[in-house]
Amino acid sequence: MHEIDENPRETAVGRDVAGASEPTRLERLLFRLEAQHRCLNWAFGEIAGRSGPVLELGLGHGRTFDHMRRHLPGRDIFVFDREIDCFPDCTPDAEHLILGKLSDTLPEARYRFGGKAVLVNSDVGTYDEAINAEIAEVVSGALPALLAPGAIVLSDLPLTLSNAKAVPLPHAVRSERYFVYRSL
Numbered sequence: 001m002h003e004i005d006e007n008p009r010e011t012a013v014g015r016d017v018a019g020a021s022e023p024t025r026l027e028r029l030l031f032r033l034e035a036q037h038r039c040l041n042w043a044f045g046e047i048a049g050r051s052g053p054v055l056e057l058g059l060g061h062g063r064t065f066d067h068m069r070r071h072l073p074g075r076d077i078f079v080f081d082r083e084i085d086c087f088p089d090c091t092p093d094a095e096h097l098i099l100g101k102l103s104d105t106l107p108e109a110r111y112r113f114g115g116k117a118v119l120v121n122s123d124v125g126t127y128d129e130a131i132n133a134e135i136a137e138v139v140s141g142a143l144p145a146l147l148a149p150g151a152i153v154l155s156d157l158p159l160t161l162s163n164a165k166a167v168p169l170p171h172a173v174r175s176e177r178y179f180v181y182r183s184l
């Protein structure tokens with residue numbers, strides 16, 4: 001698994017000579033995880049009382065899946081990844097695990113979840129900007145068909161969703177660390 005440990009847009013900008021004004025790589029990771037945590041916690045409140053499945057794109061080690069299942073008891077959380085590389089106790093059961101490339105599994109998912117998902121957390125970025133652009137395009141293209149009206153989409157990469165708009169970041173979330181959308 002090659003997850004983002006820094007924001008590639010910041011890498012492109014680079015450090016200034018003194019290096020004092022740019023966050024370190026450790027701080028970038030910290031800020032991203034902090035933003036992810038705050039966005040998820042905010043989203044749990046936003047979907048309270050709304051029925052519908054939750055989609056997790058990118059099982060990874062299962063950390064965000066673990067957080068979501070703890071805070072959304074009883075909710076169906078379907079997890080997409082091309083592989084299982086998680087803590088053993090974070091492995092979704094077979095019914096909730098959708099294995100394969102997102103370019104295959106997400107378009108196919110419309111037959112199962114079309115118009116129903118109330119929350120999507122997309123955490124599939126890497127350190128490679130070209131790969132990120134590709135995967136953001138795949139996610140952007142396939143997600144709209146899966147979203148219920150008013151659904152929340154959280155993403156580690158900026159997305160272009162035909163039926164959703166960026167919404168103001170939840171309280172205390174630093175900009176450009178995580179992205180938040182709501183479907184129309």
Ligand SMILES: C[S@@+](CC[C@H](N)C(=O)[O-])C[C@H]1O[C@@H](n2cnc3c(N)ncnc32)[C@H](O)[C@@H]1O
Pocket residue numbers: 001002003004057058059060061062063064065080081082083085100101102103123124125135
């Ligand atoms: C950053 S990790 C996810 C971290 C996870 N959310 C966590 O909290 O532990 C990204 C995951 O996305 C998956 N992934 C990336 N691109 C993918 C693709 N095109 N199809 C399927 N899975 C993909 C990788 O296999 C990896 O497990």
